[in-house]
Amino acid sequence: MDARSTRDRAPGLALVIGAGGGLGAALADGLSGAYPAVLRLGRTTAPTIDYMDETSLKTAADWVAAQCAGLQLELRLLVVASGFLHGAQGQPECSWANLDADYLSHVFRINAIGPALVMKHFLPLLPRQGRCVAGFVSARVGSIGDNTLGGWYGYRASKAALNQLVKTASIEMRRRNKDGICVALHPGTVDTPLSQPFAKTGLAVRPAPEAAAELQAVLAALTPADTGTLVDYRGQQLPW
């Protein structure tokens, strides 16, 4: 945690989940210059968050609530920067011939079910009054309207599921706070372990600190009119 003077900074506290990842770490670093306190959670923090274990989310949410009370700051920004594309559980599919139940199960667990459990345990911590933002890092390839290339069945479908969860949560959030904002975010192609095996020449791959700074600017500029949308790192709305 990085607690600083509240002078000249955004009000309230920021929380990054997935803070051990390439983008999540860069986002937490960048936000610490703009918020009086930034909390980082992931599989290697204390407390931990592991989407394979819902108890870890409940314990971590209780810890965040205690931090807010102790620091006398409200949670004003939640960024969820977790995600899975490839690893020991499998690789993204080029063809329907490659579809594998275990890979599909894992990619849905990390990209959709995990963030859904984050909604359950952390969205109630956001204030009922005043501007607050929940940003879930998704991916452009999760857009059904934008799918012209095919491939990556599991990753695409799990991010499309995340997008639907974000849209649904945005409607519930608006009922409890008219100034609450809940969006899905496309970070562009970022140089992280997730993208490295697939980075092609010609693709605009940006360093994580640069991509994080762009997303941070987008998050700062969002208004309640943007809630329930999929927004990219330039602040442009993408089709669902």
Ligand SMILES: NC(=O)c1ccc[n+]([C@@H]2O[C@H](COP(=O)([O-])OP(=O)(O)OC[C@H]3O[C@@H](n4cnc5c(N)ncnc54)[C@H](OP(=O)(O)O)[C@@H]3O)[C@@H](O)[C@H]2O)c1
């Ligand atoms: N890199 C790109 O080009 C690109 C493009 C489009 C979208 N995205 C999206 O951007 C987000 C960040 O990805 P990245 O590029 O930073 O990848 P990364 O460096 O591989 O980070 C992956 C993140 O996922 C978290 N995670 C993995 N398994 C988890 C589990 N079981 N429980 C909880 N968290 C788990 C990791 O948490 P720990 O903190 O515990 O390590 C880590 O923060 C993802 O949503 C990704 O889909 C990335």
